[in-house]
Amino acid sequence: xxxxxxxxxxxxxxxxxxxxxxxxxxxxxxxxxxxxxxxxxxxxxxxxxxxxxxxxxxxxxxxxxxxxxxxxxxxxxxxxxxxxxxxxxxxxxxxxxxxxxxxxxxxxxxxxxxxxxxxxxxxxxxxxxxxxxxxxxxxxxxxxxxxxxxxxxxxxxxxxxxxxxxxxxxxxxxxxxxxxxxxxxxxxxxxxxxxxxxxxxxxxxxxxxxxxxxxxxxxxxxxxxxxxxxxxxxxxxxxxxxxxxxxxxxxxxxxxxxxxxxxxxxxxxxxxxxxxxxxxxxxxxxxxxxxxxxxxxxxxxxxxxxxxxxxxxxxxxxxxxxxxxxxxxxxxxxxxxxxxxxxxxxxxxxxxxxxxxxxxxxxxxxxxxxxxxxxxxxxxxxxxxxxxxxxxxxxxxxxxxxxxxxxxxxxxxxxxxxxxxxxxxxxxxxxxxxxxxxxxxx
Ligand SMILES: NC(=O)c1ccc[n+]([C@@H]2O[C@H](COP(=O)([O-])OP(=O)(O)OC[C@H]3O[C@@H](n4cnc5c(N)ncnc54)[C@H](O)[C@@H]3O)[C@@H](O)[C@H]2O)c1
Numbered sequence: 001x002x003x004x005x006x007x008x009x010x011x012x013x014x015x016x017x018x019x020x021x022x023x024x025x026x027x028x029x030x031x032x033x034x035x036x037x038x039x040x041x042x043x044x045x046x047x048x049x050x051x052x053x054x055x056x057x058x059x060x061x062x063x064x065x066x067x068x069x070x071x072x073x074x075x076x077x078x079x080x081x082x083x084x085x086x087x088x089x090x091x092x093x094x095x096x097x098x099x100x101x102x103x104x105x106x107x108x109x110x111x112x113x114x115x116x117x118x119x120x121x122x123x124x125x126x127x128x129x130x131x132x133x134x135x136x137x138x139x140x141x142x143x144x145x146x147x148x149x150x151x152x153x154x155x156x157x158x159x160x161x162x163x164x165x166x167x168x169x170x171x172x173x174x175x176x177x178x179x180x181x182x183x184x185x186x187x188x189x190x191x192x193x194x195x196x197x198x199x200x201x202x203x204x205x206x207x208x209x210x211x212x213x214x215x216x217x218x219x220x221x222x223x224x225x226x227x228x229x230x231x232x233x234x235x236x237x238x239x240x241x242x243x244x245x246x247x248x249x250x251x252x253x254x255x256x257x258x259x260x261x262x263x264x265x266x267x268x269x270x271x272x273x274x275x276x277x278x279x280x281x282x283x284x285x286x287x288x289x290x291x292x293x294x295x296x297x298x299x300x301x302x303x304x305x306x307x308x309x310x311x312x313x314x315x316x317x318x319x320x321x322x323x324x325x326x327x328x329x330x331x332x333x334x335x336x337x338x339x340x341x342x343x344x345x346x347x348x349x350x351x352x353x354x355x356x357x358x359x360x361x362x363x364x365x366x367x368x369x370x371x372x373x374x375x376x377x378x379x380x381x382x383x384x385x386x387x388x389x390x391x392x393x394x395x396x397x398x399x400x401x402x403x404x405x406x407x408x409x410x411x412x413x414x415x416x417x418x419x420x421x422x423x424x425x426x427x428x429x430x431x432x433x434x435x436x437x438x439x440x441x442x
Contacts, residue, residue: 138378199316275390397414
C-alpha cells in the first residue's frame with residue numbers, strides 16, 4: 001500500500017512532467033487537458049492562502065491569473081478579512097469551492113494542498129512557515145523572512161530538511177531595471193565596488209487609517225486577538241496596532257527598516273554576489289519614540305557595515321545624503337536603481353532602456369519576469385526560485401543586526417559563518433525572542 005507521502009511524490013513528478021509538456025504543446029495528448037485547454041484538475045497546483053490584508057489579496061490575484069494553479073483555501077484570524085478572501089476567490093472561479101479556515105494548521109494538514117502563500121505579520125512568519133514545511137507544502141512567503149535571526153534560521157533549516165520550494169516576496173528581483181542594474185554591477189562595468197548606499201523610508205505611515213484609534217479597548221468579536229498576538233508578548237488591544245500598522249511596534253514588526261531591507265538591500269547583495277555572506281561589523285544609530293509609545297519603531301536610522309572584500313554598505317532612512325533605492329559605487333563608475341523603473345548611472349550607455357555594452361564576459365543573472373509565475377514553475381520543476389530562502393535570510397540579517405546595534409548603542413562584530421555576535425552576550429540574546437506559551441518554535 002502506498003503511503004500518502006509517496007503518493008505526494010508521484011503527484012509532484014506528474015506536475016514536473018506536466019510543466020515540461022506545457023513547453024511543448026504539440027505533444028500533449030488532448031485527454032490530459034481539462035475543458036477549454038485548462039490544465040486538468042489533477043495537474044494543477046493547489047494553493048492555500050493565509051492572511052488577507054495589504055499583501056494577501058495581490059499575491060492571490062497573481063496566482064489566480066495562472067491557469068495551472070488553483071486557490072482552494074483561505075485562512076485569516078479576522079472573520080471579515082476571511083469572508084472577503086473567500087468571496088474574492090469564489091468570485092474569480094465562479095463557484096463555491098474555496099474553503100475557509102481560522103487556524104492555518106488545519107488548512108495545512110490538508111494533503112491535497114501543494115503550496116501555501118503566507119502574507120501574515122512578521123511575528124507569525126516562523127511558526128507558519130515551519131508548519132508548512134512539516135506538512136510538505138511549498139511556500140510563497142513574505143519578506144522580511146522573520147522577526148528575528150533565530151526565527152529566520154529555523155525557517156531556513158525547515159525548508160532544507162523537508163526539501164521545499166521557497167519564494168520570498170522580494171519581487172524586485174523579477175523586474176527589469178533591478179535585474180539590469182545588478183547585471184551591470186556583477187559584470188564589472190563600474191569596476192571594483194567599494195561602497196553601496198541603500199536608502200529606505202523613514203517615519204511611520206498610517207496604512208490602515210487607524211492612527212486616531214489608539215485607545216485600549218476590547219478586541220472586536222470578528223478578530224481572534226489572542227491568536228493574532230500569537231508567540232509575541234500579550235499587550236492590550238488597540239485598533240491602531242493590529243492590521244497593517246502592527247509593523248510600527250517592535251512586539252510584532254521592525255518598522256521601516258525591517259519592512260524594506262528585504263527589498264533594497266536584497267538588490268544590493270544581488271549586484272555584489274553577496275547572497276551567501278554577511279557583514280563583519282555593524283554600527284547602527286537611530287531615533288526612537290519612547291519604548292512604551294503606541295508606535296515605537298525607529299523613525300530615523302543609519303547603519304554602517306563593513307563586508308568582506310573591502311566593501312562598505314550604508315543603510316539609511318531619513319538621511320537626505322542617502323537616496324531611496326540602491327546605489328553601487330565602484331572604482332570606474334556608479335549605478336543607482338529604484339522602483340518605478342528608475343535607473344541612473346555614470347555611463348549614459350547603461351541608461352534605462354539602452355543596450356548594455358557588448359562586453360565579455362557579461363554576467364547573466366537568474367532571469368524571472370513574473371515572480372509568482374517563477375514560484376509555480378519551480379514548484380513543478382523543483383528548481384530554486386529567484387529569491388530562495390537562504391537569499392532571504394542573508395538579505396534581512398543586516399537589518400536585524402543594525403537594529404540590535406541601534407538598541408544597544410554600540411558597534412557589533414558579526415561572525416556571518418557561525419551566525420553569532422562576537423564577544424557580546426547581551427547582543428547575542430537579542431538574536432531571538434521569548435515565545436509566549438503555548439507557542440513554541442521548532
Ligand atoms: N512584498 C511586498 O512588497 C510587501 C508589501 C506589504 C507587506 N508585505 C509583507 O506581507 C506580510 C503581511 O503584511 P500586511 O501588510 O499584508 O499585513 P496585514 O495586517 O494587512 O494583513 C495580515 C492579515 O493576516 C491575518 N493574520 C495574522 N496572523 C494570522 C495567523 N496566524 N493566521 C491567519 N491569519 C493571520 C490578519 O488578521 C490580517 O488580515 C508582512 O510580512 C509584510 O512585511 C510585503
